[in-house]
Amino acid sequence: PATSLSINRAAVAAPTSQGYQTATYTRKDTEFDRRFFETRFTGFFRVVMGDAEKSTVVTIKTMKNEYTVRRISRITGNEMHIQLPQASAGDINISFSEIVQVTVKPK
Numbered sequence: 001p002a003t004s005l006s007i008n009r010a011a012v013a014a015p016t017s018q019g020y021q022t023a024t025y026t027r028k029d030t031e032f033d034r035r036f037f038e039t040r041f042t043g044f045f046r047v048v049m050g051d052a053e054k055s056t057v058v059t060i061k062t063m064k065n066e067y068t069v070r071r072i073s074r075i076t077g078n079e080m081h082i083q084l085p086q087a088s089a090g091d092i093n094i095s096f097s098e099i100v101q102v103t104v105k106p107k
Helices: 034-040
Strands: 023-026 056-062 066-069 071-075 079-083 091-095 099-106
Antiparallel strands (some): 023 099, 056 066
């Protein structure tokens, strides 16, 4: 007998001409690691942001805090450093194991 397999596909936050598509990634559905952020949020690593990144809000929710990301300044195998919209805050260090949810939406 023929059987069919279904794959649960999460929405991919791909940049469009108006910005990134709305998407929410949770820990139970997504493995948050270096590859996840490098492939889905490539434009947020740039020093000079493009129009798609300027019109998009990325929110990272950890076990303790929620951060709105302006830019990802550094990334390693275990953690990443983000810059917040207020420049005086400096870089915030977030371990991938602390991340509970990542939300992408237009401004």
